[in-house]
Amino acid sequence: DSGVTQTPKHLITATGQRVTLRCSPRSGDLSVYWYQQSLDQGLQFLIQYYNGEERAKGNILERFSAQQFPDLHSELNLSSLELGDSALYFCASSALGTYNQPQHFGDGTRLSIL
Amino acid sequence: GESVGLHLPTLSVQEGDNSIINCAYSNSASDYFIWYKQESGKGPQFIIDIRSNMDKRQGQRVTVLLNKTVKHLSLQIAATQPGDSAVYFCAEDSGYSTLTFGKGTMLLVSP
Numbered sequence: 672d673s674g675v676t677q678t679p680k681h682l683i684t685a686t687g688q689r690v691t692l693r694c695s696p697r698s699g700d701l702s703v704y705w706y707q708q709s710l711d712q713g714l715q716f717l718i719q720y721y722n723g724e725e726r727a728k729g730n731i732l733e734r735f736s737a738q739q740f741p742d743l744h745s746e747l748n749l750s751s752l753e754l755g756d757s758a759l760y761f762c763a764s765s766a767l768g769t770y771n772q773p774q775h776f777g778d779g780t781r782l783s784i785l
Numbered sequence: 786g787e788s789v790g791l792h793l794p795t796l797s798v799q800e801g802d803n804s805i806i807n808c809a810y811s812n813s814a815s816d817y818f819i820w821y822k823q824e825s826g827k828g829p830q831f832i833i834d835i836r837s838n839m840d841k842r843q844g845q846r847v848t849v850l851l852n853k854t855v856k857h858l859s860l861q862i863a864a865t866q867p868g869d870s871a872v873y874f875c876a877e878d879s880g881y882s883t884l885t886f887g888k889g890t891m892l893l894v895s896p
Contacts, residue, residue, distance in 0.1 A: 673828065702882065714829070714874065714886040727883045761828050765882060771817040771836060774884060776828035 674698065675777035677762050683783045689750040692780045696743055696764030702726070703745040704765070704774055705737055709758040720745055749782070757784045793872060795891040804862040806890045808875030813856060815885075817878035820849060820860045823889070824871045832860070832873075862892075870894045 674697035682690055696703050705717040707730075716729035720739035731737075734752075739745045749756060759781050763774035798804050810818065816837040821829035835842045835849045835858075842849050848861040858875050872891050876884040 673830065675828075677828075704883075713888050716883050716885070719883060729883060763828075771834075771878065772882070773819055773831045773834050774882070775831055776821075778826070778828045 673775040673777060675762055675764050675775055677760075677777035677780050679780060680778070681781045681783070683785060684752060685785050686752055686754060688752050689748065690752065690782065692747040692749070692760050692762075692782075694745045694747070694762030694764075694777060696745070696762075697766075697775055700764035700766055700775075701743065702765045702774075703739055703743070704763040705731075705745070705747050706761040706763065706776075707758050708761060708779070714761070717747070752784050754784050757782055793889050793891045795893060797893045797895065798865050800865060800867060800894055800896050802865050804865045804869070804892060804894075806860045806862075806873050806892065808858040808860075808887045808890075810856050810858060810875065810877045810887070811885065812877060812879050813853075815877035815879055818849070818851060818858055819876045819878075819884070820847075820858075821874045821876060821886075822869075822871045823874065829874060865892075865894050867894045867896055 676695040678693045701722045704719045708714045717731040719727040723739050737747045759779045761779045763776045765772045765774045819834045820832040823829045833844045846863045850859045872889045874889045875887045
């Protein structure tokens, strides 16, 4: 158990809809990262937050947004969903946001768009 | 250990053998590298890391080797067990703790 909690485990929805994925980092970790894992693209970094502030952005679509709250949990919002958004979405956290620290991953949310 | 299309390279070993999983990384400026293990239905699990000022690092039954000259990483697993069967990813820290992952290698261990 990594200590990172993601909910829900599974989401099934339709094209055009909006969903929110939630992540609770390990106790004491200030940095939260979001990744997308699909069969054709592998694991891709989306966005990082550190202590409530956006710190780095990767291949995140404009339809997607995230935030980190004062209690350090994070939410990833996906809107105007398309079939191609079907994937596993992982959250990771690391200690204190310091450099060269391993990220620890949750077990992901599997999003299926019908 | 890089994949082509949707197909992961696969390494099949017998229980008790030593396994070596290879990874080529892309950014010569990366200075931190991590190996992860991912089992079906789970998130990537941290195995071992190495900083670029090191060539080798050992953990419990695992060793990571780093060759910066050719931008190559390897993960050695000693006395491989059926529970080691999983997909293994290398990841490089390209800056600000954002990780770039390789495509993964599937390790199959037969009893």
